[in-house]
Amino acid sequence: MALVAGELDARHVSRRGIESQRKIIHAAAVCFMRHGLEKATVDEIAQELGSTKGRVYHHFASKNEIYLEVYRQAMEYCFDAVLPLLDLDIPAPEKLVRMATAHGHVMMDTLPFQRTIRLGVDVYLRGSATEAERKVLSGLIAMRNDYEALYRTVLQEGQTAGTLSVPSVALAGRMIMGALNGLVDWYRVRPEQSREDRDKIAELLAEMIVGGLRAD
Amino acid sequence: MALVAGELDARHVSRRGIESQRKIIHAAAVCFMRHGLEKATVDEIAQELGSTKGRVYHHFASKNEIYLEVYRQAMEYCFDAVLPLLDLDIPAPEKLVRMATAHGHVMMDTLPFQRTIRLGVDVYLRGSATEAERKVLSGLIAMRNDYEALYRTVLQEGQTAGTLSVPSVALAGRMIMGALNGLVDWYRVRPEQSREDRDKIAELLAEMIVGGLRAD
């Protein structure tokens, strides 16, 4: 039961143990992306690891719990990439572009995780979820709101500074998230594409998105 | 078996029959939105109609088939709203804004259908689908591409006319779709909101999106 496994659980979890958990989470994300949250069976996740159910249920109490952990991991990837940029002492438009670019990269780099999040989100877990699980989910959704709030902060920053023209900060935040997260719907990992290709995608996308908010 | 039921099937379908089908599709969309594609059971869809399974399986061969029909309906809503605007003799930027606004309205007005589409899309049906069903799905995906192509056409139009500055038509199309479709993720129908509120949302959103593509 790793429900609170965001940080170390103060339990006797060996180095090998948490490493095994990590692999399970990753395998689950891949399976979720391939077949969806429901179609992906626990047996399949285990098979992806070259293992069996026993291993999975030794580390996680339920399939829902695995999903929640994938969710948390996905959000952490986002925060880790964007939070450092907030302290940059640059105009809001440029900061926004930097943030959006970083977010785009995260989308592409951690595709299975980000895609899993979009597959149902809160719709999944309806009914078939314990009270504890639902509580964790609420926390994760709040986490997601906090993330979007980062963008709103910079939007407001630019609005008051006069470098941005934002008719509705809330709506602009939604727009930015939508345009960026849409990446996971159409982006496909191809072996022939280089690092530069992904850079180009992220940068062009970010520039187009923020462009519509720049003050004339 | 209404697999080809896009248009009249040249079969003996009474007026009452197709009306019943329509209601089933609608109820299914609502259920899919509520509980997701898998969690929503056929029994639940029937219950939503104040009916039973028998009725549903009389009109549709499988749950998959219902989903496909919801998909098609969702796409038709989009085409119906946007196709007429293509013939307008106005500059590309304005035309794009009009199209985006119309699309935004469709998202809000037919929320259950549009949300259903996003819940898995092609990921659903993987494996558990007959050859015929997969074929229909391919057609629907093509339909979706055609729809996005409408936007790309206008984008290219503006690019050659010099009214738009689009570094990548393909990417811009993706961006527009992502930003607009994101609506179904956060928009919630509230009783107190008026027609004007939705107008405002659609227009502001469209303006922000297209704004980033305008030629300086």
Place this chain on the structure above:
DNA sequence: GCAAAAACATTCCCGTGAGTATGTTTCTAC
């Protein structure tokens, strides 16, 4: 007004997959 088919309701079957129970092996602490 009467077959016959359409439009349902009712009942049952049966695979699938989440979760459990139990066994086996590997590691760790002392």
Place this chain on the structure above:
DNA sequence: GTAGAAACATACTCACGGGAATGTTTTTGC
């Protein structure tokens, strides 16, 4: 080196839901 717990594998249970089979009622064509 030897308990004992962690880290798995194996085998089983069991509810749930898709779909089929079958019955009942309503409509339609002639």
